[in-house]
Amino acid sequence: MKLMLKDYFNINQARILTALILTGILSVTSGLTLIKDAKGASINLSLETSNEVLKENIKSNRLPRPVANAVLQDLARRQGISARELQIIDYNQQTWRNGCLELPQADEFCTQALIPGWLIVVSNGEQNWTYHTNQTGSTVRLNQKASEGTLSPVQIPASELPPPLDRDVVFRQISSGGFAGRTYQTVLLKDGRLIRVRIGDANDSERSVRRVSVQQVQQFRRFLERSKFSKFQNLSYPAPSGAADYITFTLTSPEGTVQYNDISKDNLPKNLQTVVKAWNHLATSAQ
Structure with a gap:
């Protein structure tokens, strides 16, 4: 009888020890999973935030369509070609130092106010032209000097x-x-x-x-x-x-x-x- 009780206690102790070990393993695994999920969430949030910022930057720096049309139409008229043969290959926001967009004509009086606008480069695949515009495209000027290097026909x-x-x-x-x-x-x-x-x-x-x-x-x-x-x-x-x-x-x-x-x-x-x-x-x- 004593032998049977002793065996019973030994078996129970073994079961308890096994249960404790399994519980510990599960706890560690859960902890690692939580850490992994937390890191993944952090990375995803960072990427989404960066994309949103990038989208906002692109949106804020986008060349307005009326400005693009004004430049393309002016150059098409000068060259006697279709505006469809031209494309804008580069543009940047610019603040011009005077009302002449820093391209004064002979004997032209230029106001000294700062004018927000655009610096735009247009190409037909063979040559490039540089334009200065105001913010809305109501004023566009061809920068002849910057466009030198290829001839304007x-x-x-x-x-x-x-x-x-x-x-x-x-x-x-x-x-x-x-x-x-x-x-x-x-x-x-x-x-x-x-x-x-x-x-x-x-x-x-x-x-x-x-x-x-x-x-x-x-x-x-x-x-x-x-x-x-x-x-x-x-x-x-x-x-x-x-x-x-x-x-x-x-x-x-x-x-x-x-x-x-x-x-x-x-x-x-x-x-x-x-x-x-x-x-x-x-x-x-x-x-």
């Missing part, structure tokens, strides 16, 4: 456009001006002939005929398409004011005409520069 008046190409002509260059003041025309024909004449030469004494391969002609035509030469249709990139003795080049394809000069050729849009280089390379390679 103007539309060639219809009365000054050269005649369209003949059916067999792929490309034409007319060069005029310079010290001699002479005008030359060079045409590339589909069969590869490259014919150069001086306009006004009654005896046609300066005519030259050279050739490139038909394959080169086809390659050049494909190059014009890839370079989107038609994008520059009827545009002129004028020489700087006061410049003299420069040569004006007028390039014509079936898609249109573009005009530039030797003084400013390095400031032409990149695509147009590549067309000029390709044409010059083709002309010099002719035999």
Whole structure:
């Protein structure tokens, strides 16, 4: 009987000890879970708070649509192109030091009041323009100096456009001006002939005929398409004011005409520069 009681007490003690151990393990596990949940909640709250702050910052610095429209419409009017061809690539809030938005015109009186507004950069993919505006877009001014580096084209008046190409002509260059003041025309024909004449030469004494391969002609035509030469249709990139003795080049394809000069050729849009280089390379390679 004593032996049975002793065994009973031993079994109960073992059960109690096991229960205590299990209770301790569960307590530790619960504590770790609570700590993990607390940390997770803290991280989520921090991210949500940061996102809200970021959203508010973006909202407060967003360029108002009326301001954007005013700038795009002004530049489209100046360039004679659709506003859809332009995009705003950068903008910042600005406080201008005077009523002229720090871009006074000649003999213009500028109030000395601080004017809140925007500094906006617009691009057509080839060149950039910088604008100063007031806060609402009711006043916009093009910063010509900041926009230097690429030229601003103007539309060639219809009365000054050269005649369209003949059916067999792929490309034409007319060069005029310079010290001699002479005008030359060079045409590339589909069969590869490259014919150069001086306009006004009654005896046609300066005519030259050279050739490139038909394959080169086809390659050049494909190059014009890839370079989107038609994008520059009827545009002129004028020489700087006061410049003299420069040569004006007028390039014509079936898609249109573009005009530039030797003084400013390095400031032409990149695509147009590549067309000029390709044409010059083709002309010099002719035999």
